[in-house]
Structures are given as C-alpha cells and as structure tokens.
Amino acid sequence: MKKSPTGTGKTLTLLCAALAWRQVFDTRHQMENLKEQNVYQDDNLKKKMEDAISSHPELENWQAGAPKIYYASRTHSQLTQVVKELKNTIYKPKVCILGSREQLCIQEDVKLETSNATRTAMCRRKVASKACSYHSGTKDAKSFFQGEGEIMDIEDIVSFGTKHKACPFYLTKDSQLDADIILLPYNYIIDSTARKAMNIDLSNSIVIFDEAHNLESCCGEATSFELSMSTLRKCVQEMKACQSAVAPNINDEGSMSQSFGALADLLDKLRIKIDKIELSYNEELIKPGIFIYELLNMVEIDGSNVGYLQQGIDSAVQVLTSLDSSVSTFSLSNLSNALRMIFRTEYLVDNENTLSMAHTKFYKVHIQNIKTAAGVSERQLNYWCFSPGLAMTDLVNLKVRCVILASGTLAPLSSFASELLLKFPVRLENAHVINENQAFIAVLPKGPAGTTLSSTYEQRRKPAYKNELGNTIVNFSKVVPEGLLVFFPSYAVMTDCIHTWRSANGQTKSVWDRLNEQKQVFVEPKTKYEFSQAINGYYSKIKDPAFDGAIFMAVCRGKVSEGVDFADGRGRAVVVTGIPFAHSKDPKIVQKKNFLDDIRSTCTDLSQTISGNEWYQQQALRAVNQAIGRVIRHRNDYGAILLCDERFGNPSIIAQLSAWIRGYVKVYQNFGEVQTKLTKFFRDMKLDGPSSTSDATRLDRPSSAHTREATFARRPINLGGDDSEGSGPVTIRNHNPRTTIMALNDYSILRDNQIPKTQREHSGSDAKGSVTATLEEAQAYSKDIATLGHDKHRQYKQIVRQFKRKEIGIEPFIDGLIDIFIGENRLDLLRRFRIFLPHKHIQLFDRVLRAQELIPDNTDVAEISHDEVQAKKQRIE
Numbered sequence: 085m086k087k088s089p090t091g092t093g094k095t096l097t098l099l100c101a102a103l104a105w106r107q108v109f110d111t112r113h114q115m116e117n118l119k120e121q122n123v124y125q126d127d128n129l130k131k132k133m134e135d136a137i138s139s140h141p142e143l144e145n146w147q148a149g150a151p152k153i154y155y156a157s158r159t160h161s162q163l164t165q166v167v168k169e170l171k172n173t174i175y176k177p178k179v180c181i182l183g184s185r186e187q188l189c190i191q192e193d194v195k196l197e198t199s200n201a202t203r204t205a206m207c208r209r210k211v212a213s214k215a216c217s218y219h220s221g222t223k224d225a226k227s228f229f230q231g232e233g234e235i236m237d238i239e240d241i242v243s244f245g246t247k248h249k250a251c252p253f254y255l256t257k258d259s260q261l262d263a264d265i266i267l268l269p270y271n272y273i274i275d276s277t278a279r280k281a282m283n284i285d286l287s288n289s290i291v292i293f294d295e296a297h298n299l300e301s302c303c304g305e306a307t308s309f310e311l312s313m314s315t316l317r318k319c320v321q322e323m324k325a326c327q328s329a330v331a332p333n334i335n336d337e338g339s340m341s342q343s344f345g346a347l348a349d350l351l352d353k354l355r356i357k358i359d360k361i362e363l364s365y366n367e368e369l370i371k372p373g374i375f376i377y378e379l380l381n382m383v384e385i386d387g388s389n390v391g392y393l394q395q396g397i398d399s400a401v402q403v404l405t406s407l408d409s410s411v412s413t414f415s416l417s418n419l420s421n422a423l424r425m426i427f428r429t430e431y432l433v434d435n436e437n438t439l440s441m442a443h444t445k446f447y448k449v450h451i452q453n454i455k456t457a458a459g460v461s462e463r464q465l466n467y468w469c470f471s472p473g474l475a476m477t478d479l480v481n482l483k484v485r486c487v488i489l490a491s492g493t494l495a496p497l498s499s500f501a502s503e504l505l506l507k508f509p510v511r512l513e514n515a516h517v518i519n520e521n522q523a524f525i526a527v528l529p530k531g532p533a534g535t536t537l538s539s540t541y542e543q544r545r546k547p548a549y550k551n552e553l554g555n556t557i558v559n560f561s562k563v564v565p566e567g568l569l570v571f572f573p574s575y576a577v578m579t580d581c582i583h584t585w586r587s588a589n590g591q592t593k594s595v596w597d598r599l600n601e602q603k604q605v606f607v608e609p610k611t612k613y614e615f616s617q618a619i620n621g622y623y624s625k626i627k628d629p630a631f632d633g634a635i636f637m638a639v640c641r642g643k644v645s646e647g648v649d650f651a652d653g654r655g656r657a658v659v660v661t662g663i664p665f666a667h668s669k670d671p672k673i674v675q676k677k678n679f680l681d682d683i684r685s686t687c688t689d690l691s692q693t694i695s696g697n698e699w700y701q702q703q704a705l706r707a708v709n710q711a712i713g714r715v716i717r718h719r720n721d722y723g724a725i726l727l728c729d730e731r732f733g734n735p736s737i738i739a740q741l742s743a744w745i746r747g748y749v750k751v752y753q754n755f756g757e758v759q760t761k762l763t764k765f766f767r768d769m770k771l772d773g774p775s776s777t778s779d780a781t782r783l784d785r786p787s788s789a790h791t792r793e794a795t796f797a798r799r800p801i802n803l804g805g806d807d808s809e810g811s812g813p814v815t816i817r818n819h820n821p822r823t824t825i826m827a828l829n830d831y832s833i834l835r836d837n838q839i840p841k842t843q844r845e846h847s848g849s850d851a852k853g854s855v856t857a858t859l860e861e862a863q864a865y866s867k868d869i870a871t872l873g874h875d876k877h878r879q880y881k882q883i884v885r886q887f888k889r890k891e892i893g894i895e896p897f898i899d900g901l902i903d904i905f906i907g908e909n910r911l912d913l914l915r916r917f918r919i920f921l922p923h924k925h926i927q928l929f930d931r932v933l934r935a936q937e938l939i940p941d942n943t944d945v946a947e948i949s950h951d952e953v954q955a956k957k958q959r960i961e
Contacts, residue, residue, distance in 0.1 A: 085501060087494040088514035088658030090713030091651075091721065094490045095169045098292055102153050102488075103175040106264060106290075109137050109150040116146035130310075145489045153265040153483050154286065156273050158302065160187055160238055161266045162647045165295065170265075179235050181258055182185040182272055182282060183886075187238050188253040190245055191216055201417030205405040207253075211835045215334040222258070225250030229259065257282060270299065274475040275306040277424055282911075283532045286482045295646060296489035297706055300503060309422040313455065314465045316355040319417035323348035325895065326400045329407055334770045340399070347396045351419070359463055361451055362891035368671060373447025376426055376467050390427045392849040394420060412929035426467070430478070434566055446471035448675050463489045468672060470679040472584035473505025475575075480506070495743065499702070500696040503825035516744035522722040524765040526758050529730035529750040531556040537728045539573055539662025550584040553661060554595035556755070561602040563763045563768075564724065566633040566653035567626050568603060571711040573638050575610070579640055581661075604631055608638040615643050626653055640664040640707040644714070658715045663731055673700070683887070705740040722769050724762055731931065865916060873912070880904055894925050898932050 088094045109731045112133045115125055128247065135142035155161050160183060171178065185203045189195050197203045210216040225248040236244065236537040245252035260266055260283065264435065272278045273291060293299055327344035357379070361367050373915050380386065385393065404416075459713060469475075479487055486507065488575050501508045531537055531552035543549050574580035585595035599605050609615050618636075618950075623635040633653075638644035666673050677696025684693045687808055694702070715723035725745060731737055733751040741749065752758045840906045870877055887897040905914040921929055 085498050085508045085511045086488065086490040086514070087496060087497060087512065087743075088490070088492060089516045089717075089742060090492040090516060091717040092492075092517050094210060094492070095166055095294060095818065096172070098294065098488065098490055099155070099166070099170055100173055100175070102155075102290055102292065103173070103177055103265065105137065106150045106153060107175070108133055113146055113148070113150055118448050127628055139176060148288075150264070152263065152289045154273060154284075154289055154291045155294065156270050156292065157267075158298045159647055160269065162295060163269070164237045164239075165647070165649075166267055167235060171235050173419065176235075177264035178259075178262055180259045180261070180266045181236070181238060181241065182256055182266060182268040183253070184240055185253050188245075188256065190242060190252060191218055198621050199414045199417070201401065201414060202405060205401045207460070209402060209405055216251065218245065218249060219254055221249040222251045222254045225255065226258065229255050232670065234575070246493065248451060258286070270302045271306055273301075274478070276428060276430065276478060277421065286479060286484050288483060288485045290486045290488070291479060291484050292488045292490065296712065297491040297493045299476075300472045300500075303475035303504075304469055307425065307475050308467060309418075309425055309470035310466045311418065311422055312456075312463060313355055314460050315358060315415045315418055316351055316358075317421050319353070320348050320352045322404060322416050323351065323352065323400055325407070326403045329403055347393065347400070350385070350393070352382060354380070354385070356677050357382055358465055361450065363453065368450065368452040371442030371449040371451075373449060373467075374441055375449040376444075376447070377441070378425070379449070387427055390423060394423060397423075410858060420544065422532075427900075430481070434460060436956075437892055441473060446474050448679070450671055450675065452671060466672070467677060470676050471505065472503055476504045476506055492713050493706045493742065495740075496702075498692065499698070502692045502694075515745060516716070517719045518721070519774060520714055521768075523748065524724040524762060525727075525745050525748050525750065526725070526762070527727045527730075527749060528556065528755060528758055529733055529751065530755060531728075532559055532755045532759075536730055538730050538732075539577065544577055545580070546664065547584060547589075548654065550581050551589075551595065553581065553728065554599075555587045557659060557757075558595060558598045558602065558760070559759060560659060560726060561599060561635060563759065564633070564657040565766055565768060566656045567634065567650065567703040568624070569644070569650060569655050569658045569711075569714055570635060571658065571660045572636045573640060573662040575642075577640050577662065578607070578637060582637070599635060603633045604633045605635045605637065608636070608642050608644050619644075619648065623654060638711075640711050644715075645707065645710045648714070649717065650714045652721055655715040655717075655723060657726060657762075658712060659726045659728055660708055660711055660732075662729045663704050663737070664707045665700070665801065666753065668700075702740065703735075705737065709742045712745065720774055722774050723763060726758075726762075770806045777953075799881075861919060865913075865920075868913060868916075872904070872913075875903055894928060898929060902932070 085096075086094065093138070112130070115130060116132075117124070127335070133635075134144070138144050155163075155166060157166060162180060167179075168182065171176075184200065185194065185207055186200060188331050189203065189207065191207070193208070194203050194206050197206060203411070207216070212219060213217050225245075228248070229244060244250075245255060266284075268282075268284075270293065272282055272284060273293075278284075280285070293678075323344050327341050327348065328481060330344065331341045361369060377386070397416050401416055401420075424701060431443060446468075446469050448470065450468060452464055452466070453461050454464050456462055476487075476811060487508075489500075489508070495513065495514065497508075497511050501511075528537055530554050533552055535552035536543070537553060537556065538544075538549070552820060557568075559571055572581065582596070588594040588597075593601075596605070604625045606618045606625075611616055622634050622636045625631045631657075636644065640660075677700060680696045684695055687693045712725050715721075715725065727749075732749075735947055738749050744841045754828050869880055872880070880901075883897060885898040886892045887894075892900075901914060902915060905911060916928065918929055918933075
C-alpha cells in the first residue's frame with residue numbers, strides 16, 4: 085500500500101518500478117532459455133538477478149514468460165493520464181488499453197444505442213452473422229496494430245481503427261495476449277462477470293490499483309444490486325414481447341414461445357411475492373444475506389435451474405435486439421446481472437448445484453418502499469455487500485502474484501487494509517515534494533462579517549450563512565490570482581447557494597454579480613458533454629488577458645475532485661465549504677455502520693477494525709482530502725488551501741486531513757488576518773517563487789526539534805506491517821538509501837537485501853579518521869563550494885558542523901549533501917566530496933551516489949570521468 089500526496093509522482097514511480105522489475109525478469113527468463121544452447125552464463129549475475137526479482141527464487145518458473153502488469157484506475161480519463169506518463173519514461177513495453185464498446189465501437193448502428201446491454205447484444209449478433217465490416221477487417225489490421233510501436237490511448241486506438249477499417253474493441257481485446265502491461269478500469273478486474281467477458285487472466289500477474297481510495301466503493305458496487313418492482317414489470321413486458329415476436333415463426337413449433345411465456349410468468353410470480361412481504365412500521369425489512377436464496381426458493385429458483393433461466397434471458401435479449409421496435413433490453417440485462425451475482429460459480433460446492441453460503445455473512449437483504457420520479461410508491465429489493473474484501477479475495481483465489489494500492493488519501497492504512505481482507509506487508513506513507521512556503525493552509529470559522537461558517541444540515545439552509553459564505557468567496561477572489569476552485573459538500577448544497585447568490589436581496593449587486601466581476605464563474609454540470617465544455621471554458625478564461633482568472637464551483641466526490649489537472653495557474657487556491665458527510669439516515673449507510681459495529685464487537689484486536697462512526701467520518705474526510713489535492717500538482721507549484729467551516733478546527737478532524745498538511749493547519753479567528761496573510765503569500769510567490777528544497781522545510785518532514793537525524797531526510801516515509809502478518813502499526817522512519825545497484829542492459833535493479841554494515845552505524849566518532857584529501861584539494865573544494873551562493877554555502881557548513889559534532893549520523897549527512905548538490909545540478913561536487921570521508925564510509929557513499937547516477941555496482945566512483953557522469957545525468961533527466 086502506497087499513500088503519497090497528489091503531484092508527488094505516484095503513477096510514474098509505479099510504472100517505472102513495475103516495468104523495470106518485469107524487464108529484469110524477462111532477461112532472467114531469456115537466460116534460462118539460452119541454457120539449452122550451452123551459452124556461457126555468469127552464475128553470480130544470475131544469482132543477483134534472482135534475489136532482486138523474488139524473495140523465493142527457488143519457487144520461480146524461469147522458463148515461463150515475465151508476469152503481466154495490470155494497471156487499473158477508476159475512469160478512462162485517468163487512464164489517459166497514465167498513458168501520458170508512460171510515454172515520458174524510457175520504457176517501450178507492449179501496451180494494451182481495454183475499454184467498453186461505448187468508448188471503442190465505431191460501427192454506426194451500434195454506436196447510436198444508449199444502453200450498453202443493447203450495444204453488446206447488437207455487436208455480438210453482427211459479429212456472429214459477419215455483418216460488421218470493421219470486425220471482419222480486424223484480422224488484417226492486427227499486424228499493423230501490433231507493429232506501430234507507439235503507446236496509444238483510447239482516442240489513438242479509435243483513430244487507428246477508423247483509418248484501417250478495423251474494430252478497436254476487438255483489436256484491444258485480442259492484444260492482451262502479447263501485452264506487457266494492460267491498462268483498464270477497476271471493474272474489469274474486481275467484477276467476475278466483466279473479467280470473463282474480457283478474457284482477463286490474472287494468474288501470476290501484478291495488479292496495480294491507482295487512485296485506490298475508490299476501491300472500497302467500486303468493490304461494493306461490483307458485488308451488490310438494487311432491483312425495483314418496476315424493473316421486474318419491464319422484464320415481464322420484455323419477455324412477453326419476445327413471446328409475441330417468435331410465435332408466428334413456423335420453425336419455432338411453439339417451444340421458444342412457450343419458454344418465453346413461462347419465464348414471464350415466473351418473473352411476475354417473483355414480483356408478486358416481493359410485493360406481499362410484510363414490512364416494519366418504517367416501511368422496510370432487513371434480513372441476513374442468506375434470505376435472498378430463501379426468497380428465490382419461494383418461486384422455485386435455485387442453483388439447479390437458474391442456468392436455464394439465464395439462457396432464457398440471454399435468448400430474449402438477442403431476440404429484442406433484432407426487433408425494430410422501441411422495446412429496451414435494459415431491464416432484462418439488469419436482472420441477468422443480479423442473478424449471476426447471486427449464483428456465482430465460485431459459490432458452487434464441488435461443481436454441484438449446491439451453494440456454499442459462507443459469503444452471505446457479508447450481505448444484507450433490504451426491502452423498502454421508495455418514491456419513483458413520478459411520485460409513485462413502489463417496492464425495491466436491495467442485496468448489499470458491506471465488505472469490499474469479498475471482491476478483493478477473488479484476486480487471491482485467482483493466484484495473483486502481487487497487489488499494489490496507491491492513492492493520496494488511503495490513510496489510515498490499517499483500517500483500509502482490514503476492510504479489504506488482504507494482508508499488505510509493505511506500507512508506505514510519503515511526504516509531499518514541496519516546501520513549507522509553497523502552501524498557505526487556513527481554517528476559517530467565521531466570515532468577513534463575523535457570521536459563523538458551518539455547513540451542517542441545520543445551518544447551511546439559513547440565508548445569513550449562505551450570504552456570509554458568498555462574501556467570503558468574493559473576498560478571496562480579489563486576492564487569489566488565476567484559477568480558484570470552490571468545493572461544496574453536494575450538488576444540492578451548491579445549487580441552493582448559487583440560487584441565493586443570484587438574488588440581489590435589495591443590494592445594488594448580487595453576490596453572483598460581484599463574483600463574476602472578479603473572475604468568470606463556471607459550475608460543475610452532471611453530464612459528460614457539458615462537463616467537457618465547462619472545464620475547457622474555465623481553462624480558456626484563465627489564459628484570457630481580458631479576465632482576472634476564473635472560478636470553478638464543484639462538489640466533493642464529483643468529476644472535478646479527481647482526475648482533472650489543475651496544475652499551476654489552473655488552481656492557485658481551493659476553498660472547501662463544508663464536510664461532505666453522507667445522509668446519516670440513508671438505509672445503506674445505516675446498515676454499513678451496523679455491519680462494522682457488529683464486526684468490532686466480536687474482534688479481540690480493535691486496532692484492526694473501525695467502528696461505524698469512524699468509517700462514516702473517514703469517508704467524508706477522504707473526499708475533502710481529494711478536493712484539497714487539486715492544488716499543488718508538482719514540485720514547483722504553489723497554492724492556498726482554505727477550509728471554510730468551523731468544524732475543520734476540531735482536532736479530531738484535523739487528525740484525518742492528509743499528513744502533509746496536518747501539521748501546518750492554522751485556525752484563524754479573524755477573517756482580516758487571513759486576507760492579509762493570503763495577499764502576502766501570493767505576493768511573495770510572485771516576487772520570489774517557491775524556495776529550493778534545501779532552503780526551506782519540506783512539508784511533512786520531521787523538524788530538528790523532534791528528530792535530528794530526520795532533518796535532511798529527503799524522502800521520509802511510513803513503513804508498516806511485518807512479513808508474517810501484514811499488519812500492525814504504521815511507524816515513521818527516514819528514507820535510507822540501503823540499496824545496491826546492478827547495471828544491466830541500460831537499466832538498474834534496486835535491492836534491499838544487501839545492507840553494508842557501515843549503514844547501521846551511527847557514525848561521527850571516526851569523522852577524523854583516515855581521510856585521503858590533501859590541503860590543496862580541500863582549499864580548491866572550498867572555493868567551488870562558495871560558488872553555490874551564500875545560502876547553499878551556509879547550509880553546507882551547517883551540515884558538516886552537525887556531522888563533526890555527532891549530531892547526525894552518516895546516512896542523513898550524505899542525504900543532506902545530496903539535497904544541496906542535486907538542487908544545483910552539481911553532481912561533480914558531490915562526487916569530489918568522497919575524498920573527505922573516513923574510509924569506513926566510502927562504501928556507503930559510493931552506493932548512494934550510484935543510486936543518483938545509475939553507475940554500475942562494480943565501478944569505483946573515483947574512476948568515473950566528469951564526461952561519463954554528465955552523460956549518465958543527461959540520460960536520467
């Protein structure tokens with residue numbers, strides 16, 4: 085599990101690490117195949133490779149090819165960003181990006197369908213009858229597609245298919261076999277039906293979930309369903325339409341017509357049975373998960389005959405897609421998915437019709453009366469899974485080699501891991517790459533007029549609150565340059581506020597008018613097409629010299645809150661107007677909280693569980709942290725985070741904000757003070773820009789007052805868990821370059837299993853030991869150090885003084901030198917410092933320097949020429 089703030093390079097590091105590992109595995113695989121040809125092989129090199137690849141190399145099948153990498157994210161727009169990052173690496177793997185027919189189909193008739201189920205059925209029918217010219221051209225285009233050698237995203241693949249008259253959907257689906265890395269949405273991995281439909285084989289593969297904070301909800305959706313009685317009525321109507329369609333067919337001889345009629349009667353019988361179930365006084369019924377099987381048994385649907393029911397539904401869908409009518413197949417498709425979920429083949433015992441009921445402990449059956457859009461009351465059957473671990477344990481059963489989760493908002497890692505029912509022996513929590521002066525973070529309990537800012541259910545409906553919030557944003561818009569993002573807890577709250585702000589209420593100008601005087605305002609829409617227009621309009625106004633930037637109003641958990649780039653001027657500040665708690669009386673929320681409380685009450689180790697209320701608060705704060713992550717997208721970016729709700733000042737709330745801002749949150753009781761400091765912050769950024777890494781405190785870096793050895797640690801991380809249990813407390817330790825590097829075919833293997841003894845020493849006692857530098861060399865080096873400038877020179881002297889006084893050990897000392905010299909692109913000075921080190925620290929210094937330069941492990945650093953170093957540095961850059 086890897087938790088690292090947005091903008092710190094998670095995607096790039098995941099791609100490079102996974103592809104480098106796979107490349108080494110592939111090399112070892114090739115060496116195995118050469119063994120039969122009596123080709124000489126270096127056994128020591130082979131042993132190093134095996135140790136780097138696997139903790140149990142004796143169990144590996146080196147004759148098999150390297151494992152595939154499945155890289156999953158929530159949406160295709162996020163996968164497009166992954167493709168862009170992949171193009172920036174030195175790696176050129178064979179890439180397959182999987183998508184649905186909605187994204188990839190170019191057959192006009194199929195594209196026009198609005199239902200995905202209808203598109204699928206129509207596509208299959210055309211393929212089976214060889215009526216799709218694009219599918220027919222796929223075979224001829226495969227050689228061109230695989231030979232392009234270019235990493236393509238969805239748009240590129242569609243363009244390729246259009247150009248070569250070949251089906252992009254089947255091109256990508258078939259290219260999985262030869263791919264090194266496969267990019268795909270979450271549900272293709274966690275949904276068993278989708279996996280089978282796309283022919284995805286996860287055995288011995290590496291599965292990476294990016295933006296993994298979405299994993300919990302996606303797993304729940306993949307293992308749950310909601311079925312209204314109006315849907316069942318439509319299923320009956322669709323079955324009867326099929327019966328009418330095939331009845332006149334003389335070849336049918338009545339058998340298919342009778343089957344459709346019988347299925348229509350069966351489904352209607354199920355609807356009547358559900359409608360007659362007696363509910364409680366609050367019009368709901370809650371039953372254990374096993375009740376779903378008892379309910380279906382009442383109408384004689386069980387494991388022995390559900391297969392025939394599924395075949396009948398699939399046949400009906402095929403018949404309906406062949407009809408030139410307005411009948412939709414959406415309802416029958418929904419029912420089919422629900423039945424497949426209930427009667428999964430994984431639940432069968434010994435391949436018989438008997439079902440194992442172990443999974444039902446994770447489920448609740450909920451029946452309630454709901455109001456339709458037309459205001460009519462109807463009954464709904466809900467089958468909810470409350471453990472995302474049910475979907476994730478499938479990966480273990482499929483013998484996946486490795487599962488990696490990465491996100492900026494996974495914390496707390498222990499409870500997230502326990503929910504997924506998987507052991508994660510390696511857990512990292514990284515700091516941000518920016519410095520303290522690059523972010524202004526403030527909590528505002530009150531607005532400019534002194535009215536309390538609180539978006540609780542009771543307060544947010546009051547006109548006084550809405551006007552105060554509007555005036556707060558107006559004031560911020562005057563001092564925040566370029567782009568300003570404003571996040572609301574929900575669409576309803578945002579709509580209500582905007583409605584109030586548009587009204588002048590006796591004033592000369594409304595809040596809305598005053599906002600648009602400063603910056604043009606854009607509002608997040610719900611449809612995909614309108615969203616694209618809105619975001620492009622926002623970007624254009626930021627660049628337009630006729631405007632003083634723009635404002636984008638959005639909602640937490642919406643499209644804007646993740647997967648959209650607001651780097652630099654696109655997002656100079658983010659205003660969060662409230663905490664997006666879900667509706668506390670929503671039946672699904674209530675049952676989820678009860679489910680977690682029940683587990684906690686029977687668990688002996690409470691550190692591995694969370695209560696329902698803790699989960700409820702975590703979900704809301706994760707959404708806030710996602711919104712906060714829209715600003716400050718890279719090392720040289722800067723921005724302000726303005727939390728406009730008094731509840732953000734609560735220590736328990738601050739404790740759940742992202743670690744990189746937690747220690748820098750300041751609660752301001754006076755709005756004027758915030759406005760003054762915010763103005764100064766942006767003025768300083770405009771004049772001086774962000775400080776270099778060495779001159780300022782890194783966000784989330786332990787200060788010298790707490791840990792002296794952490795002062796110069798460039799990449800402090802949290803590493804939790806142990807090898808046996810994969811759990812336990814997450815502890816903070818400094819980044820320690822305990823790696824050996826082996827150069828092989830222009831790439832490197834990083835390993836953690838060979839740690840030189842000198843690294844474990846808290847050095848300083850022998851700082852005056854056998855040093856090889858002459859007086860002339862020392863004087864020349866001092867002159868070159870002075871060319872770095874006053875601040876760098878001062879920092880250099882300070883860290884040397886700390887090391888001589890034994891205030892810091894050798895590892896943070898070397899790390900601090902790297903910070904100084906790397907920031908100035910002076911690796912030559914770093915190399916030359918070697919002659920001033922005691923002999924016992926030379927080995928460690930050389931290994932760290934190789935990690936910066938990718939120098940082979942068997943090379944003496946002192947023998948590397950300046951030209952070689954520059955060439956290697958240029959390649960790295």
